[in-house]
Amino acid sequence: MARAGQGGGRGLARVAVVVRAGAAPLWWLGLLAAGIGALVPGLTGRRIGVLAGAALFVIAVPVVATVQRGRYAALAGSATRAGRHDVLQDRAVSLRNWRRGHRWWLLLAFLAAVGASFAVPAAAGLLMAGCGLGLWLKSAWIGRREEAGGALLWVRVDWLARNGGRPAGPAVRAYSSTGIAAGDAAPGGARRKAASLA
Template identity: 75%
Template sequence: MARGGQGLARVAVVVRAGSAPMVWLGGCAAGIGVLVPGVTGRRIGVLAGAALFLVTAAVVAYRKRGRYGALLNGAARAGKHDVLQDRAVTVRVWRRGHRWWLVLAFVGALGSAFVVPAAGGLLLAGAGVGLWLKAAWIGRRERAVDALLWVRVDWLTARGGRPAGKAVRAFRSTGLAAGDAAPGGARRHADALV
């Protein structure tokens, strides 16, 4: 990076990166877990899992919204020497850095099926849905302020990939056309009009 530019990753992409693996792994664990009768029985396990799914999705979706809002309001414009990280690179880096946590969560969800069938898998899937909902909320905020939000890569890697963690002091912003991800962190389609 020349002349003091910083590497920047999209905030919504980082938030959204864990969503798909958590939903898939959680759904798989819940599906396998239904096959095990467990201590509580399948019916109680599935009902408890459904409740955990809804509560977890809501908690993850709403957690730290105030912090995200404060960082958004104080976002400075990205400099011309800043380097915008591709969506695929951001997702790959996040997933590589969290792969063992995902594996442990999957194994834990499978193991919990012997006590409460499907509940652990639905809990994991709920966390994934919550991340997706949070990314969608960030996307709506980005459209409202007509700017995409970015976080410095060095701050992001300092605290385990949390875009609103203590290491993050401010967001940067660009226009909606910057980068290869749409507001909310989804892939930008070539024919999409922003």
């Protein structure tokens, strides 16, 4: 991999952490919306609503997990080494920034899922949960690529902001890479386990 230019430092966020950021909110809000929706008879009835939701869940998981994989792979393949002055964003900061930037969208999606239950009970909530699981699977896929390549993938914070928090959006021109031990998140974006004392 090539080395990035030696100019001023840039803020870098972990790609896998940003992908993973939406997984938990979508999963839990989706399950909550589905649970509330299951209490409503709806126009179709609970049984049809839950069956429709299960079908949407099964469809959403692989679609979300695989969408734009080619784009991620291309950016990963051309990643350049992070410069010594680049600032690696903490995992907690990346999660907080993404969730703050999307909190109103998450709230609207939850309210829409609950509202949709008056027509098709639980279906939209299960769709949300499926999207959350798909994001988690995508972050795990990125983690396997990181482990196989022996390098963690990072995206510039300013490019991330211009793409609405999407780490593979059109404004992202390249990824940066570091050694596998850099930062406070493990491959795939999970919290790095503390080293055990010998």
